[in-house]
Structures are given as structure tokens and as C-alpha cells.
Ligand SMILES: Nc1ncnc2c1ncn2[C@@H]1O[C@H](COP(=O)(O)OP(=O)(O)O)[C@@H](O)[C@H]1O
């Protein structure tokens with residue numbers, strides 16, 4: 465009821481000019497004694513009633529009767545009331561978006577557009593915002609033709625990036641300040657980088673598999689041909705073939721392991737892992753390997769339990785990879801020390817717990833340190849292969865740490881050995 469009354473009042477207000485004019489005319493007629501005062505009053509009443517209930521348009525009538533504003537009715541009420549609406553739409557677009565008026569100047573933009581165009585502000589013509597001729601041409605064409613136009617831009621400053629811009633039409637509006645075009649931008653650089661990484665990874669993995677495969681085929685051919693009747697050579701070749709097949713198996717195991725960890729990287733681990741116990745378990749399992757190379761492997765446990773939220777199998781994999789590397793790349797006959805500790809050293813809220821693995825081997829030159837966790841990155845490919853490495857160990861470690869919100873720190877100096885430390889949030893007593 466209240467809505468009907470308000471609708472009627474709005475209509476009367478919208479028609480006050482003709483109503484006032486008609487009332488004045490009736491008043492003049494009464495004064496000139498051309499019209500009876502009662503008849504004039506009835507006429508004025510009738511005019512107001514008609515003005516109140518004669519719809520401005522169908523949508524207005526629906527609005528008055530339903531009491532709710534339809535979108536068409538709201539649109540007819542003018543751009544000012546609608547301003548908030550379309551601005552909110554531009555703000556909500558999940559990529560950079562800029563609205564232009566019919567003259568090609570900016571009328572609104574979202575927060576992401578500021579990253580694209582640091583100098584952006586309302587009123588700025590598009591031609592001053594971007595010097596890219598393809599984009600400016602697309603805007604001109606869209607204004608002239610009512611088409612939606614997609615363009616691809618290569619920006620070189622401040623950093624090179626590939627961007628796709630889409631210029632779409634918005635409704636024509638009589639108001640010059642209304643939005644006429646919407647341009648949305650999508651940065652394709654990250655997508656390109658990921659595609660390139662994937663292609664490199666596949667190329668590397670195939671290359672790594674092809675090398676032992678080629679060697680296997682060569683040995684098979686030799687055994688079928690020249691070495692057919694040479695039992696000593698056959699024995700030797702079969703040994704090499706077995707080790708090449710093992711290398712392929714290791715590589716496939718590591719590739720599968722990496723892909724499993726990658727798939728789970730977004731799933732938070734649910735278990736509880738105690739690092740002293742886990743490190744002791746790994747040390748025990750690798751003791752025979754270390755002993756075989758004359759390396760003394762020691763473990764220094766933390767005095768207090770070091771519990772983290774984690775997946776035990778994955779944490780075992782992390783510690784195992786680090787100790788295996790220290791044994792492989794450390795000094796033959798040297799030592800590998802594993803330590804578990806707290807940071808700060810006493811229990812407190814927000815404490816970190818860590819495991820460090822140090823060796824007294826030849827160390828790593830600083831230039832390699834930032835790249836060690838990349839897939840297939842090795843300081844010395846031949847030495848890694850000889851020692852049964854695949855170049856994936858530290859990449860797997862890094863992914864597991866990402867899943868556990870852990871960190872890796874590598875300290876190394878040429879000639880002074882290396883220390884690999886992984887750290888995690890400590891799980892609180894009630895946690
Ligand atoms: N403790 C270490 N001392 C010296 N170099 C190391 C050590 N740990 C890792 N590296 C270097 O980092 C590279 C990458 O390690 P990783 O990803 O485990 O691959 P892999 O052991 O299969 O070669 C190794 O090839 C080696 O060059």
C-alpha cells in the first residue's frame with residue numbers, strides 16, 4: 465500500500481509543471497468568472513488523480529503496483545541512480561577492466577586496472593593511457609562499428625608481457641558520461657611461462673629416459689652381433705644393461721613421486737610427525753649405505769619432542785633425499801651429521817622446528833644455490849648420473865615442503881661442505 469502511495473507521489477512530482485500550468489489556467493478562468501469554482505476544484509482533483517495513476521510507462525506501472533523497482537524502470541530513472549550499479553559490475557570483474565565513454569575516455573576502472581596502467585584516472589583519453597596502436601585502433605573501431613574486438617598486445621615496458629585485450633560494447637546511452645565500451649585485459653605471461661615450463665619438463669624427462677634407452681639398445685645390438693660368442697663380454701654388457709635399466713626405473717619412480725606430490729600440494733597434511741623419531745628412522749635405514757662409503761652418519765636429537773602437522777611418508781622422503789645427497793656428494797670417508805632442533809631453542813608459541821643435514825664434502829658454488837631445487841638441475845650432470853642421481857630429489861623436497869608450509873635453507877661454501885636445513889611450524893601442545 466505504502467509503495468503504491470509512494471509511486472503516485474513520484475508521478476505527481478514528475479508532472480508538476482503541466483499540473484501547475486493547468487491549475488493556473490483553471491484559476492484564471494474562475495477569476496474571469498468563466499468557470500464555476502466547484503467545477504474548477506473538481507477538475508484540479510481529477511487532474512491530480514490522473515497524474516498520480518497514469519503510468520509514465522509500463523515498467524513504471526508494474527513498479528508502482530508491485531512496489532519493487534524493476535531494472536528497466538531503474539534504468540529509465542537516469543544514469544545517476546544506475547552509476548553505482550555498473551561501477552560495481554566493473555569492480556567485480558576478476559581481471560583488469562576499464563570502462564570508456566562514447567568519446568573514448570576513461571569513466572571508471574577497477575583496482576586491477578591500476579596495476580596495468582599506473583597513471584589511470586577518470587577523464588583520461590584511451591590514447592593517453594596506452595600508446596599501443598593496436599589497442600587504440602581497436603577502441604576506435606569498436607566505437608565506430610558496434611563490434612566486439614579482441615586484440616593481443618605485447619608490452620615491453622616495464623617488463624615484457626603478452627596481454628589479451630577484449631573491447632566490448634555496452635548499451636548506447638544518451639548521457640555522454642555513461643560507459644560505452646568495456647575493455648578487459650588478461651595477462652597471458654604467467655600462462656605462457658607455465659606452458660614453457662611444462663614443455664621444458666617433458667623435453668628434459670624424455671632426454672633423461674632416452675639416454676639409458678639408447679645405451680640399452682646399443683648393447684642389445686652388440687650382444688646380437690659381434691659379442692654373440694664372447695661369454696666374457698656378454699657378462700660385462702649384461703651388468704651395464706642392468707644398471708641402465710635401474711637408472712630408468714629410478715627416473716620413472718622419481719617422476720611419479722614428483723607428480724604425486726604436485727597433485728597433493730593443495731591438500732593440507734592431516735597427520736602428526738615427530739621429527740626426532742622420523743630422522744632416527746631414516747638414519748637407521750641409510751646407515752649401511754654410509755658405512756659402505758666409509759662415512760660416519762650421526763644423529764643429534766632435540767631434547768624435546770619436535771612435532772609437526774605432516775604426512776610421515778613425505779617427511780621421510782625429505783630427510784632421506786637430504787641424507788642421500790650428503791652421502792653421495794659429500795666426502796668419501798667423511799662425516800654426515802643430522803640434527804633436530806627448535807627455533808627459538810625453547811618452546812614458545814609460533815616456534816619452528818628444524819632438521820639439518822651437514823656434510824664435509826667439496827661444497828657448492830654460490831651461483832648454483834638458488835637453482836638447486838629446480839627439476840633436473842645438477843651442479844655436475846655426469847657426477848650425479850654416476851652416483852645414481854636423477855636431478856629430481858630436491859625438486860620433490862621443495863614440493864613436499866610447499867605442502868607442509870615448510871622452508872629449505874642451503875648454506876654451502878666451496879671446500880667447506882654444505883648444510884641443508886628444512887624447517888616447519890611446531891605443532892602446539894593442544895594442536
Ligand atoms: N650435499 C651436497 N653437496 C654438494 N652438492 C649437492 C649436495 N646436495 C645436492 N647437491 C647438488 O644438487 C644437485 C641436485 O640434487 P638433487 O635434486 O637431489 O638431484 P640428484 O641427487 O638426483 O642429482 C645434485 O646433482 C648436486 O649437484
Ligand SMILES: [Mg+2]
Pocket residue numbers: 785788789853854855856857858
Ligand atoms: Mg638427490
